[in-house]
Amino acid sequence: MQLHPQDNVVVLTRTVAAGERVCVGGVTVMIERALALGHKLAACDIPAGAPILKYGVSIGSAAVPIPAGAHVHTHNLRSNYLPTYLHATQQRYFEEHP
């Protein structure tokens, strides 16, 4: 689901299992790990430093180049305001399972 025409991310409207293929922004990608509904995928290739747009507004900046279809979360998206707090185990999980 794309929430706003200008957005460069889309939102999963259902939980997706590992290994499932989904079509995002014209490309078909394989989902490497299960993702709960609400998680974001890149709708196009996003260069490092570019704003991530959701609801038509910036929700932070890409920390690294993000290819179309990739999971967009704490491992590659940084707030422009305040850092996001995660439990240490959660941080490791998100980093090891992008």
Next chain:
Amino acid sequence: MTEGYLRSDGRKGIRNTLVVAYLVECAHHVAREVAWPFREQGAHLIGFPGCFPNAYADRMLHQLCTHPNVGGVLLLSLGCESFNRRELEARVRASGRPVATLVIQEAGGTRRSIAEGRNWVERTLRELAAQPRSALPVRELVVGTICGGSDATSGITANPAMGRAFDQLVAQGATAIFEETGELIGCEAIMAERAARPALREELVACVAKAARHYATLGHGSFAPGNADGGLTTIEEKSMGAYSKSGQSPIAGIIKPGDVPPRGGLYLLDVVPDGEVRFGFANISDNAEIAELIACGSHLILFSTGRGSVVGSAIAPVIKVCANPETSRRLSDDMDIDAGRVLEGRGTLEEVGAEVFERVLRVAAGERTASEILGHQEFIMTYKSFTPLGPACLPS
């Protein structure tokens, strides 16, 4: 249109609770023991744990003890704390409500205080049953909104649906209050465009900037690890979702905890303390904000959740609007409205918004919410400090 309990200041309550309030943590146990046997008959426990004086706590307890949903008040004091119990009792008495203060050191300790307190509560509950009722039109309702246990579905289903209900309430002349400036970080520019007056625009931007400074000083945004499990990555992403529960109406003003809006319309509650950062986080958990919304006169609270919060509140009923369809199924007993059905094609935002509005009217008419049925009456209040509102904040 329904009926409310008529109070001497002209406001009307949708519940007729008897509040048992401890004025320091040292009186908490006795207060809880006094209220516990009567919790199903409308006795609610609130209180302030600190022994040091605090103007915010004075104002909060005064506003809560004279809230339209409150019919009578029992104050529980240890006897030596700083809280000014005589002043609070005098103000509650002046409002026409039955009130008593039980001082544990004078009453002879725990056992005698509990017995005396229970006698007073039992007697006063019988008295409250005779409270006169009077017509309560929609325009006299005050509704607060909060989100808690948010995930990435909150901003797509429950919050915009509650926003639609807010628009309908405001259109009918009611008062709607949204809050948590720390969860509006990133939305300040678009929110300011909705200010009813140009001077209010700057105040809206300023109070979000204050929130950003506050949380930056403390090193944490209003963002919990569960938000990230639910697909939210940054505070500004969470903010955009939270912001949508305010609906589309013009913003009539800004209020601070304890300020009752002067007339109908949409208000932003600025919950972040003023001045140097003192006393720690602005709101240590959702119920701290709910207590503030109630102190501003909210008759009931609309609470959106994605991960699944189960809380209710003392004094005002809480309607739980669940954003995530998987959570709705898992925590079905705790939820009032399934907004997540929008994601599964089982309804539209308009339909859920209309359902929220209808539920507000039914709960105002006495229907119990899921958290009321389950006995939730959470309450928490911590130290804070505020300066008075600026002249541009309220409609003239």
